[in-house]
Amino acid sequence: MKRLWETIRSPFQLLGRTIALLPSARKSHRKILESMYSIGNQSLVFIALTLAFLGLILVYQGAYQALKVLPDLTPVGPVFIGTMVRVFGPTIVALMLATRVGAGIAAETGSMTVTDQIEAMKVTNADPVEYLVVPRFIASIIMMIVLWVFGVLVAVAAGTLIGTLRFGIQLRTFLSLSGTTMSDVWVALFKCVIFGAAIPILAADSGFKATGGSEGVGWATTKAVVHSLFTVILLDFLISSIAYRFGW
Amino acid sequence: MSKPVETDSFLGNFGRTFITAFQTVGAMTLLQLRIFRSLLAIKNFDYDESVTQLFKVGVRSLPVVVATATFVGALMVIASGNFVRATGATTLIGWAAGTAVFSEVGPVLIGLMFSGRVGANNTAELGTMVVTNQVDALRVLGIDPIGYLIVPRFIAMIVMLFLLTAIGDLFALAGGSVACRAVLGIDMRIYWQGILDSNLLSEFIMGLVKAIFFGGAVGIVSCHWGLQVTGGARGVGRAVNDSVVTSAIAIFVVNFFVTVLWT
Numbered sequence: 001m002k003r004l005w006e007t008i009r010s011p012f013q014l015l016g017r018t019i020a021l022l023p024s025a026r027k028s029h030r031k032i033l034e035s036m037y038s039i040g041n042q043s044l045v046f047i048a049l050t051l052a053f054l055g056l057i058l059v060y061q062g063a064y065q066a067l068k069v070l071p072d073l074t075p076v077g078p079v080f081i082g083t084m085v086r087v088f089g090p091t092i093v094a095l096m097l098a099t100r101v102g103a104g105i106a107a108e109t110g111s112m113t114v115t116d117q118i119e120a121m122k123v124t125n126a127d128p129v130e131y132l133v134v135p136r137f138i139a140s141i142i143m144m145i146v147l148w149v150f151g152v153l154v155a156v157a158a159g160t161l162i163g164t165l166r167f168g169i170q171l172r173t174f175l176s177l178s179g180t181t182m183s184d185v186w187v188a189l190f191k192c193v194i195f196g197a198a199i200p201i202l203a204a205d206s207g208f209k210a211t212g213g214s215e216g217v218g219w220a221t222t223k224a225v226v227h228s229l230f231t232v233i234l235l236d237f238l239i240s241s242i243a244y245r246f247g248w
Numbered sequence: 249m250s251k252p253v254e255t256d257s258f259l260g261n262f263g264r265t266f267i268t269a270f271q272t273v274g275a276m277t278l279l280q281l282r283i284f285r286s287l288l289a290i291k292n293f294d295y296d297e298s299v300t301q302l303f304k305v306g307v308r309s310l311p312v313v314v315a316t317a318t319f320v321g322a323l324m325v326i327a328s329g330n331f332v333r334a335t336g337a338t339t340l341i342g343w344a345a346g347t348a349v350f351s352e353v354g355p356v357l358i359g360l361m362f363s364g365r366v367g368a369n370n371t372a373e374l375g376t377m378v379v380t381n382q383v384d385a386l387r388v389l390g391i392d393p394i395g396y397l398i399v400p401r402f403i404a405m406i407v408m409l410f411l412l413t414a415i416g417d418l419f420a421l422a423g424g425s426v427a428c429r430a431v432l433g434i435d436m437r438i439y440w441q442g443i444l445d446s447n448l449l450s451e452f453i454m455g456l457v458k459a460i461f462f463g464g465a466v467g468i469v470s471c472h473w474g475l476q477v478t479g480g481a482r483g484v485g486r487a488v489n490d491s492v493v494t495s496a497i498a499i500f501v502v503n504f505f506v507t508v509l510w511t
Contacts, residue, residue: 087327095496215373229360229361236319245431
């Protein structure tokens with residue numbers, strides 16, 4: 001019970017310190033750009049691959065199920081694009097980012113911790129949170145939004161391909177935004193910001209707590225992935241229910 | 249394995265991506281073949297190690313899988329709630345959430361969670377054994393590392409992901425029913441009736457078949473990255489990172505092909 005409380009408390013503590021140090025980010029925009037490159041650009045192929053297959057499968061299943069219940073396939077495209085924007089886009093991109101970026105940050109901070117580099121930083125009066133967490137925090141929030149847009153576009157392109165070629169839906173019927181509202185976009189954007197903030201904090205938190213050689217780094221990385229995957233789903237649930245309750 | 253030529257040009261990077269990807273797929277296929285060969289020679293099979301692995305893989309990841317599945321079920325109900333509200337067809341909610349959970353979202357998200365919990369842990373464990381020369385020590389003792397280390401893990405992952413998906417699906421439905429009442433304000437009976445009426449047996453079985461393939465994929469991928477770790481703590485961290493990324497790609501690709509072949 002005490003361990004559970006500690007697991008919940010310490011990321012919040014790190015989040016608090018990160019937010020308090022946000023003003024210091026002004027002098028480190030070079031580091032922010034580097035983090036944006038490693039979080040965003042280097043995830044492009046990964047996000048494109050997974051989201052393309054997600055788009056393919058959603059349209060395939062959607063059309064297949066729709067043929068069982070309804071006679072026509074006109075709603076498949078709009079419903080697919082709407083769900084992609086609001087539900088699957090932010091969630092799946094965040095889950096992918098949690099596996100790639102979360103594991104990466106934890107591996108990096110974890111191996112710095114076990115080789116005493118974090119201690120060395122503290123000795124030289126440099127704050128590890130300011131140097132390691134703040135740039136990644138900002139970069140992750142920005143890149144999460146960018147990757148959400150990118151991921152949705154890739155998934156819709158892949159879905160359009162299978163919808164028009166395999167199921168013979170007219171391109172103009174398929175590519176319709178009639179199933180997407182402005183509130184879908186706002187809810188999704190909000191989710192992206194929250195997920196983008198949560199992932200680096202959880203990953204860095206478990207990285208800083210790594211102890212004892214390569215085994216400790218492995219453990220920290222595993223913990224970072226599990227915690228950030230689960231947190232994304234939990235936050236998604238909370239945001240979705242509140243948004244539904246308020247009718248957004 | 250020969251390293252691709254080091255260049256910084258765009259084309260060089262582009263080509264390098266493909267060469268590394270093919271090398272990885274090739275190495276994994278070889279590992280797969282060695283596992284099957286070891287499986288055929290039953291004498292290599294280590295019973296105790298298999299039971300330990302089944303326990304480690306299954307029992308320890310049960311809480312996180314159950315918790316994830318419950319929230320995923322709730323999420324699917326809320327997602328379909330948006331369309332139910334637009335059309336007013338409350339009877340469709342059980343069908344929509346049930347189909348989504350059984351055939352796609354349930355197996356995929358439980359698989360991703362599993363790869364994070366079990367696959368990553370497995371890579372870290374094997375990687376640590378490699379960097380501390382324990383795998384070489386096994387070879388010196390005349391024990392085949394594939395038969396002793398890899399095969400029990402591979403089997404444990406397939407068996408346990410299958411069982412975890414079956415359990416997780418049920419928790420997802422339960423989570424969905426709670427969300428249906430608490431968030432959407434629709435009577436639970438309508439939701440359960442919708443699930444029972446829509447005859448989802450085929451979707452449920454397809455999800456379990458997917459789980460078998462996902463378990464195999466996570467097993468191969470995590471063992472592959474664990475066995476080829478080099479260079480201390482940093483190397484282990486990087487291997488875990490590569491392992492979860494490759495597992496996620498494998499899950500989405502396999503998912504697509506199983507669905508297309510099934511329907």
